[in-house]
Amino acid sequence: MENLVYLEYAVAGFIRYWLLNSDYKQIIGDRVEISTPLNSWKKVTEGAYLYNEGINPYLGDMFHETPLGLIIFEKMINHIPQWIGIIFIACDLLTAHVLYHTAQSFMTELSSRQIREKDKYAKDADALLLKQSDLLLPPVYVASAYLFNPYIIFSCVGQTTTVFANLCLAFTFLLMIKGLYFIIIIYYSDSTDSNLRFYSVRTLSKHDLNVMHLFLASSLGQRVACCCMLALATLQSLYPATLLVPASIYIAQSERSMTLQGKQPLRASSFVLTVLTFLAALVLLLYVSSELAGGWEFLHATYGFILNVPDLRPNIGLFWYFFTEMFENFRLLFICAFQINAALLYLVPLTLRLHGEPMLLAASLTALMAIFKSYPSLGDVGFYLALLPMWKHLFNYMQQGFVVGCFFLITSVMGPIVWHLWIYSRSANANFYFGVTLAFATAQIFLVTDILFAYIKREFSLYHGLRREINGKTTKLVLE
């Protein structure tokens, strides 16, 4: 299995390398679906150039990366220009690997929860239980979905900074779950359950409990590392801040496991501490950024740009068309409405419903972020799509896979076509392209609701049995 994954890395790396050195690189990098004003490499180059010339890149409209990014990219462009492509490929492969490990940890978590909760399940729900074979493949699928998703490949070949944002996000996911993962290993390694035993023994033999693992296993280490990664992701694209909720749930869970008080509710102090750690990390990063940039103008050029949406260049999101056609006096109102929708609206209801499964919460928040944020790109979409195979056991309960698949396929083909008609042959207009992006967003929303509903259905069946009868009649679960 491991060998298969490494082979995949090699093939995926080769595909990326080939495309990066082909003529398609420029075409891919110029696509609006892939490069937005926030992540385009051309803008990064401009920013680095201005920085080199001694002009503050945040004065103008062309650069929206953080000062941290500015310094790093400037060094890359000026000192190791020949390695830039390699760096992008390496980061993408690393992201895939991190996701692979995240999925592995998640599989362990799934089986451990199954052991824990088994007593509460309905009697006839045995068919629904996960078997060892169900847990083997999903990590490979996750890595493959990241490595071979054309959206991700294009995003990497187009040299968008989404590659680095995805890397930060992937590390956040891994660090979220990793603490719990090791605790499970430590405390359940003598478990009699074959599933779990399989995992723990395998992992222990491979990694051994070295210092790093112990550090991660301690809740402090996990909290600091996870919050720092999350702060880094937030610094870069703001919206990941919402992932603080699943992260703090995970950290609280692992703390509870540490103290062997499995049955007790999660401690509020743990949440407060996590939030404070995150804020401290973010403030520190912002402070470092302001020192690097020599002022706070960058806030307006980065967060101000994300929030105010001044650039109405079309992308796969929903903001551009709406704010192009907006009456100016309603702009503020709708900016607030759209941003709340993107970041906060779903946070509370999803948290209330999914607090038992923080990974699904994190994944669905990431997905909603990618759908509703102000400057989304296909790289963001590809990232959450790669997470989905972790819930492969839910696929049987999903109803709209075919519809969503068709939508993705059609919009991916139609998007460039109507763009060409509009921008180059001038025989179409903005409405055509907007129609395609709207359909794409709708498909994504279908996908997210479908997987969430599938989760709820499976959970319901686990606890209430497979036979659903009301007054002797067979009933159906319907999403309302």
Next chain:
Amino acid sequence: MPMLSLWVSAPQHDYFDEELLLKPLPSGHVYAYFQFTTLWDVQFEASSFQHCHLFPRALGEIISRYNVQELHISLTEGLWRHETWGYPVHDAAPGAELWTWFKEGTENIDKTWKELTGALSGLLCVSLNFIDTSNSLNPEFTFQPTGVVSSTSVNSSYLRYATLPREIVCTENLTPWKKLLPCDAKKGLSTLLNAGYIHNTNYHSLGLHMRPVCRSSPSLEELNPEIEVGTLQHLSSSYLSLIECAIEKIPNIDMKMSWSPVLLKVKPISILKVIIKTWNHGFQHLQNTNCSQMSMELRQTVSLVYDMVILGTGNQDWSIKKLFGIGLSGACPLATMSNVYIDTTLNETGASFQLNPIPPAVITSIRGGYESKFAVYDIKALDIEGMFNIAAFYSSPRVYGVNLPPVLHANRYIVGYGQEHGGIVTKLHNGHWKALDIIYLENIPWFIPIYLHTLKIVSNGMEIKPLLKRYIPGKARTRPYYLEVVLRLPPRSMTEISIDFDYVFLKWQEYPPDANHGFYIGAAVITAMLPVGRNYTGLPQDGSTITSRKMKVLDKEQLLYMLEELLYDSTLLSQDYYSEMNSLNHTTWLKECLIPNLPPSSIVVQGSALNHSVSDIFKGSAWLAELV
């Protein structure tokens, strides 16, 4: 009572000169340049403008109120073809162009600037009120003060420059412009300015230039020899000649030795910084020295280029009557001088023409090594009864010869396909045998975001580094992109400056009416000191009238030249078919613009297409009646 009458008739020390220069261009066009100069010996203070004599009070009030030091407005339609027409007296970018120096110590210049443009838009019926910080620049090198500067510490923060390339110039601008003249259009040369004939030309440009000058224009002999010796040592050869004449008067041979060009090649960048400073200071020195008293100078100009083929009657003969539709009925009684000049230089090289009546005088002017001949008609001296006409008769039919283009000329175009990414390419041609230093100013509106890292300057296949570069990135809806580079154009070269940009997607209400017309981008401005006076018609820096051009017979005079090259337009894509003229806009326009301005009980008949039937129109008016 005697006191009062004395006060009223107190002599105002002001003079008004009117001049017309006619110049047949090698391309067969005729260039007509009117200049109305008002010189007023007055202290440049706010209180002075309360009593105006020849100086237009409407303008004077604006100048004093907004602390204006120097003001230049031009309203232009058409494109000046430098390559075939040579250089005009005043270069002007198409559309409206305005640049102003504010007095030292003016506070909140951006606000004053906004108010000034508002006032000027009322004065001249131009949409100058659309000028604000989002389309104004203060270039560091270009647009140096042309008049006397009271202090040497003036920097470009007191300068504002803006263009409105889309502005259409028409009679509504000409009429208020004429009202600023002492004789209005009632008498004198201004009677020749008839809208029907002016707006028929290939190129027409109205100008209004105000600056403080020295009361008695100092000749170089009077120059104070204490020019900053230290800075002079750093001058490069191409800028040197400006002060060269003055330097000859300075009895310091060592210093003259020290600015040999060889020495100067050591560190071009630092030298150039000094050059530009010294260059500006040089001008200021030229005028500041011995300048204890100042005068106000107001020049109102009209440049016209007639295409004789379009105007023509089959031959290339032209006359005042043919060009302006009317003969000359005499000079403006208020004018001190009223002259008509006809450039007869071409008589010797191109197709020769005879003037009728025979010119009373012919003068010769040598500038920048080129000799020009002018026939002069003094209108005041001529005893005109009825209409006076000057006509040129050509002895032979038109021969299209090879036109020698001017030393420095440029053209500009847009590259790229589609409405996503594009580029601007400017080609600068240096036809001189020596390298030429130029200042190149780009004024890119905020909706054309440029990528500075794509700036490429290639000359004859070799990339050249600019000697100096200034760049302030633009910001959507608040600031244009400002790029100013100082370049050394290699001898006999074509230099290509290219830069990439993105097309921006605007909000629906940001599209101008008739959006499919495209968007206009202001001209780039090229400033250079011309080494030779080929095809040059400009006035000397320290002269006020065309006559002063003839007086100066300096062999090595430098010609300051501002080339304002080719605006181009590009269509930004409208988002939507409906955004340009939709029912909402239309209703607003009807309610707020049209209906309040109609006299009572008017009937509006409207139709949006030619093939509308009469019944449609009646429906339209019925709908309108409901609306009212």
